[in-house]
Structure formats: C-alpha cells, structure tokens
Amino acid sequence: MAVAELGAVVLDCPDPRALAGFYAGVLGGTVEGEGDWVDLKAPGGQTLSFQAAPGFVPPKWPAPDASQQFHLDLSVPDLDAAEKEVLALGATPLDTEDRSRSFRVYADPAGHPFCLCAC
CATH class of the missing domain: 3.10.180.10 (2,3-Dihydroxybiphenyl 1,2-Dioxygenase, domain 1)
Structure with a gap:
C-alpha cells in the first residue's frame, strides 16, 4: 500500500x-x-x-562536479519533428549531435535539462 x-x-x-x-x-x-x-x-x-x-541559478549540464538535480524525459513519436518544435519554443540544445541515439538533451528557457525520447 x-x-x-x-x-x-x-x-x-x-x-x-x-x-x-x-x-x-x-x-x-x-x-x-x-x-x-x-x-x-x-x-x-x-x-x-x-x-x-x-x-535562481540554472543547473549545469553536463557537469561532473555539479548535480543537475533532476530532468524530465518527454516521449515523442518523431525526434526530428519534436526537436524543431521545442527549439521554436525557446529550448537550447545541450546534447543532440549523436542522431543514432533514442534521445536528445535540451535545456528549457530557465536552464532545466530535459530529454526528448523516442517512443
């Protein structure tokens, strides 16, 4: 329970x-x-x-000497289409170079990291 x-x-x-x-x-x-x-x-x-x-001080990513505290994993059917949308809304790419992975990492406008994950 x-x-x-x-x-x-x-x-x-x-x-x-x-x-x-x-x-x-x-x-x-x-x-x-x-x-x-x-x-x-x-x-x-x-x-x-x-x-x-x-x-407020945004988390650092990646930073082995500082915790990112948490991040959101957001499931999407199409990584490329979702990437275009979040960038247009004001997201910043943090780790998006490896297009073979099933996820990409961004920061929201306040600096919190989040991932777009292929579902």
Missing part, C-alpha cells in the same frame, strides 16, 4: 508564467495561476508546477 500519490512536479524558475507557457507549448494543457506559483494541467491529469525562486 502506498503512503502517498504524486501531486505535482515543481520547478523553481525566475518567471513561472513564462516557463509554464513553454511547457504548455511542448506538452499541451492549460496554464493556471499568476505570480509566484503557476500550474500546468497537462493532458492526462498530470500537474507540472512552477515556483518563483529569487536568485
């Missing part, structure tokens, strides 16, 4: 509304809230939340 169920994944960032908008463009869903806390209600019922963090 589980003790709890996952309510939301929360990302610290300098501008919650802007980062929620980025992920709404990637995942779909509805952005709710203003100010220091904004939720993205994604299709399927998951919630991705964004919290204002004064003095």
Whole structure:
C-alpha cells in the first residue's frame, strides 16, 4: 500500500508564467495561476508546477562536479519533428549531435535539462 500519490512536479524558475507557457507549448494543457506559483494541467491529469525562486541559478549540464538535480524525459513519436518544435519554443540544445541515439538533451528557457525520447 502506498503512503502517498504524486501531486505535482515543481520547478523553481525566475518567471513561472513564462516557463509554464513553454511547457504548455511542448506538452499541451492549460496554464493556471499568476505570480509566484503557476500550474500546468497537462493532458492526462498530470500537474507540472512552477515556483518563483529569487536568485535562481540554472543547473549545469553536463557537469561532473555539479548535480543537475533532476530532468524530465518527454516521449515523442518523431525526434526530428519534436526537436524543431521545442527549439521554436525557446529550448537550447545541450546534447543532440549523436542522431543514432533514442534521445536528445535540451535545456528549457530557465536552464532545466530535459530529454526528448523516442517512443
């Protein structure tokens, strides 16, 4: 028996509304809230939340001497098409050169790493 169920994944960032908008463009869903806390209600019922963090410093990737804390794996049917979309939304490529792999690594506009993974 589980003790709890996952309510939301929360990302610290300098501008919650802007980062929620980025992920709404990637995942779909509805952005709710203003100010220091904004939720993205994604299709399927998951919630991705964004919290204002004064003095936010983005994770470094790759950095053997610094933790990236976490990253999101996002499943996509077509890596090339998804890459074009996330770049147009403001993502930055971090590790995309090896086109033979089933994943590519990017940073969102606040610097959090995420992967597009072939499904």
